[in-house]
Amino acid sequence: MDSEAEHEYTAFVTHHASAMWRTAYLLCGDRRRAEDATQEALLRLYRRWPKLYRKGGIVAYARKVVVSATLDGLRRRSSSELVGGDTYFTAEADPTDHVGRAERRLLITQALAELPERQRACVVLRYFDDLSVDETADVLGCRPGTVKSQTMRALDKLRLHPALADFDLAELGG
Numbered sequence: 001m002d003s004e005a006e007h008e009y010t011a012f013v014t015h016h017a018s019a020m021w022r023t024a025y026l027l028c029g030d031r032r033r034a035e036d037a038t039q040e041a042l043l044r045l046y047r048r049w050p051k052l053y054r055k056g057g058i059v060a061y062a063r064k065v066v067v068s069a070t071l072d073g074l075r076r077r078s079s080s081e082l083v084g085g086d087t088y089f090t091a092e093a094d095p096t097d098h099v100g101r102a103e104r105r106l107l108i109t110q111a112l113a114e115l116p117e118r119q120r121a122c123v124v125l126r127y128f129d130d131l132s133v134d135e136t137a138d139v140l141g142c143r144p145g146t147v148k149s150q151t152m153r154a155l156d157k158l159r160l161h162p163a164l165a166d167f168d169l170a171e172l173g174g
Contacts, residue, residue, distance in 0.1 A: 076130065
């Protein structure tokens with residue numbers, strides 16, 4: 001993408017991201033899902049930006065893609081997720097232990113930062129963004145087998161990470 005298109009994309013995001021989030025929130029009723037859908041929509045928009053920038057219709061496409069991303073997320077999660085609040089890293093933790101949860105999240109973040117970029121992306125997209133192997137492959141522009149192998153290697157490294165010795169990686173699906 002050339003610098004002018006990159007600048008225009010940045011300006012578009014600055015001016016329209018909150019409206020896109022609001023649309024997603026109204027569709028799904030969950031702030032986190034709305035943020036995820038907005039990010040997904042912005043990613044899809046970024047991928048098509050040069051063509052949209054030349055042809056026009058950016059706002060209409062952005063609206064369509066945020067609705068699609070939100071509904072896709074609801075369909076994907078509706079059959080496997082129970083409503084119950086924030087459950088990340090809290091399987092055995094005291095729900096009032098906010099410091100403990102924050103500390104665990106910090107440890108995970110630090111451990112993820114030490115992974116190679118592709119492995120980190122696979123883990124984050126698969127286990128934090130709840131994308132399937134195929135969806136992750138689509139986002140990363142690689143084959144599903146690459147996602148599987150990179151995810152396996154990343155989880156193996158995370159299991160050996162000293163800061164995560166007491167953390168149950170099964171909570172990430174590992």
